[in-house]
Amino acid sequence: MSAVRRPPALPNQPGPPFNAPAARRLRAALGMGPEHVAHDLRASYGLPYATPDLVRAWERGALIPSSPELTALAGVLWCTPGELIGRPRTLREHRIARGLAPEDVALAVGLDLLAYLAMEEDEDWQGTERQSTVLAETLRLSLPDFVTVTGKEEKLAELLRNAVTTRWQAYVRQVSKLLPLDKRLVEDTLRELHEDYQGRMTATLAWGNIPTSESAEDKGKDLLAGIVGHFWNRVEDKHP
Structure with missing residues (x-):
């Protein structure tokens, strides 16, 4: 060859x-x-x-x-x-997946081409709320993809980790402000995730069954590591 x-x-x-x-x-x-x-x-x-x-x-x-x-x-x-293309994650990848030129997206959202290209390069979306809405429509972004593309995923992950490890009720408002989701849906999802995590961690305190305790603790860590994915899965189950 x-x-x-x-x-x-x-x-x-x-x-x-x-x-x-x-x-x-x-x-x-x-x-x-x-x-x-x-x-x-x-x-x-x-x-x-x-x-x-x-x-x-x-x-x-x-x-x-x-x-x-x-x-x-x-x-x-x-x-x-x-x-x-594999599952797109960045703004550039979603644009390419839709077969759009950067000029097309910049024009649609009302940005100077160089400014838009800089956002793609830095993976740092700085558009206004109206521009963000147009971006989601132009690239046909799902809500999870929109959160990732606009740089909100890490903030969401932080809120979710805090919610499941402390008092979930204290984070309903912050998550609802970050995401355009019904408040009741957010409440139900945070409560379930909290109960899931706390149930796993409580199992680690059970004495006389060390292998089970270690396994439960690992599952608790896994839930925290993939907390955003678990959140979206439960949201989709409740609101397909």
């Missing part, structure tokens, strides 16, 4: 999370070999360095396509860029 050669990634254009199995599956479904994909990348999308070895490297996960490469690959495979 020859060495894979390609130009270095452009500044400020790291590749999005790539779904290598999806790329292999889509190529196979079209009856194409890596050599066919490479040819189309060269002929139709202006990637003169594209070779079958580069395509294979992408499909093995040995290399990650840059943003322009992923867009071109999606064109060759007759799919959207989103079908080749």
